[in-house]
Amino acid sequence: MTAGSSPRAVVRRYADVTGHAPVMPEWGLGFWQCKLRYWNQRQVEDVVEGFRRRGIPLDVVVVDFFHWPHMGDYRFEDEFWPDPEGMCERLHAQGVKVMVSVWPQVALSSENYDLMRQNNLLIHAEKGEDIAMMCWEPxxxxxxxxxDARRFVWDLCKRNYADKGVDAFWLDEAEPEYGTYDFDNYRYYAGPNVEVGNIYPLEYNKGFYEGQLEAGREGRIVNLTRCAWAGSQRYGALVWSGDVGSSFQDLKAQITCAIHMGMAGIPWFTTDMGGFHDGDIEDPQFKELFIRWSQFSCFLPVMRNHGNRSLSHPHADDPSLAALDAPHERLLKEEGEFKEVVRAQDGSPRFYSGADNEPWSMGKEVEAILVKYITIRNKMRPYLRELFDQAHKDGDPIVRGLFYEFPQDHRAARLSDEYMFGPDILVAPVVQAGARSREVYLPGGEETIWENLSDGQIYHGGAWQTVEAPLDVIPLFARQGKDQGLRKAIQEASA
Incomplete structure (x- = not known):
């Protein structure tokens, strides 16, 4: 139990007990690009080339799941990724880091399953079939x-990923995700699941963090993870909120998630920009949601684009249409949406690839606004560095409820749709479809002066204000004299 006279005192003491986040590497401050899923090497390199050709800043590109032959192989499938080392070298030459998804699942068909089972490196069922999940295969x-299991998996990942140039790992399914949550039926090395199950994500992150430390990567470790436990932050855990829906209701919920994650002692947080599910890239309503979500993401610890995008109406000149009925079709209509089908040379299926999810995938307006906020993100690196350093040294959250900076303002404690981004910047995302203005509460007393970073208007604290929020604007306020260069960055990015 930790106690203190303010939220800041409590959180800082809690960090001293459970651990401080490490230093965020510089490339973690920029824009991360991902989708479900880049399924081959050429696709990844073409996307990065698309960023370079358009002059859009990019720090990280992510290779998502099922790039492996079978779960538990912990390597690229050769047919689709013939030269991962060369790929990483070429991307590094363009200033782009590479993150790869790793799952804790081990398929019974994996080349490592028998060895891992024989050496007690897998969880065990107390009774019945020893299968914990069906995802593509048992x-x-x-x-x-x-x-020993942590070491075994890291050694594989080091040899097959890190030694080939992969910079970071996406530790998905970190709960882990059982097919049926019969917790009393699973036993770990550390004890019965019902007694020790919550430490699983902590240990998962620990194995990769310690492995990367041994490999000499101190100061360059970020593990994106879907689940965490007390202390996960000290192992470089960047927690994201999972496969959330694509709706304004889900967007609003992410603000609360970010605030609560910081108060739980984990300062690194992100979301799937636009939500994960059901985002049709030709739907005007989704485009509006995506724009509002991208503005919010600009003012999160990590700005990361990801999602399982869909496409209801392929373009008439799409060459894939000609192959719809062919044996090796590229597009499959499923539940009213088109999904790209991936097959190996022998005709066997691989996991599908979602619709395009790059800044230019949803038209010129979406691209222009997203590029505006990627540019703002890039220009506020000095402020971001200060925030990450505070998180590392003191344990302060990066996303903070208004109550964190204004503990005496009782109205601030009840607000869940605006927040402080560090000590000086107030962010009020637009979380209603069609809205072009919103009500914003500016905390503090009459002596607290706020500047609207979009139009320069000045307001006193302790009052509600209605502010304009056209589609390309997220309401942002700075304590007077502490705009951290954001006003200039916004003006330059809007020009």
């Missing part, structure tokens, strides 16, 4: 509470 999980 599988179980690495027992990350076993230090």
């Amino acid at each position: 599988c179980t999980f690495v027992d990350v509470t076993n230090p």
Whole structure:
């Protein structure tokens, strides 16, 4: 139990007990590009070339799941990724880092399954079939509470990913995600699941963090993860909110998630920009949501674009249409949407690839606004560096409820749709479809002066204000004299 006279005192003492986040590498401050899913090497390199050709800043590109032959192989599938080392070298030459998704599942068909089972590196069912999940094929999980299992998996990932140039790891399914949550039926090295199950994500992150430290990557470790536990932050855990829906209701909920994650002692947080599910890239309503979500993401610890995008009406000149009925079709109509089908040379299926999800995928207006906020993000790196350093040294959240900076303002404690981005910037995302203005509460007393960074208007604290928010504007306010260069960055990005 930690206690203190203010939220800041409590959180800082809690960080001293459970651990401080490490230093965020510089490339973590920029824009991250991902989709479900880039399924081959050429596709990844073409996307990065698209950013370069358009002059859009990019720090990280992410290779999502099912780039492997079978779950638990922990390597690229050769047919689709013939030269990952060369790919990483070429991307690095363009200033882009590479993150790869890793799952804790091990399929019964994996080349590593028998060895891992024989050496007790997998979780065990107490009764019945020893299968924990069906995802494409029957599988179980690495027992990350076993230090030998952590070492075994890291050694594979080092040899097959890190040594080939992969910079960071996306530790998905970190709960882990059981097919049926019969917790009393699973046993870990550390004990019965019902007693120790919550430490699984902590140990999962720990294995990769310690492995990367041994490999000499201190100061360059970020593990994107879907689940965390007390202390996960000290292992470089960047927690994202999982596969959330694509709706304004879900967008609003992410603000609360970010505030609560920081108060739980985990300062690194992000979301799937636009939500994960059901985003049709030709739907005007989704485009509006995506724009508003991208503005919010600009003012999160990590600005990351990801999602399982869909496409209801392929363009008439799309060459894929000609192959719809062919044996090796590229597009499959499923539940009213078109999805790209991936097949190996022998005709066997691979996991589908979602619709395009790059800044230019949804038309000129979306591209222009997203590029505006990527540019703002890039220009506020000095302020971001200060925030990450505070998180590392003191344990302060990066996203803070208004109550964190204004503990005496009782109205501030009840607000869940605006927040402080560090000590000086107030962010009020637009979370209603069609809205072009919103009500914003500016905390503090009459002596607290706020500047609207969009139009320069000055307001006193302790009052509600109605502010304009056209589609390309997110309401932002700075304590007077502490705009951290954002006013100039916004003006330059809007020009």
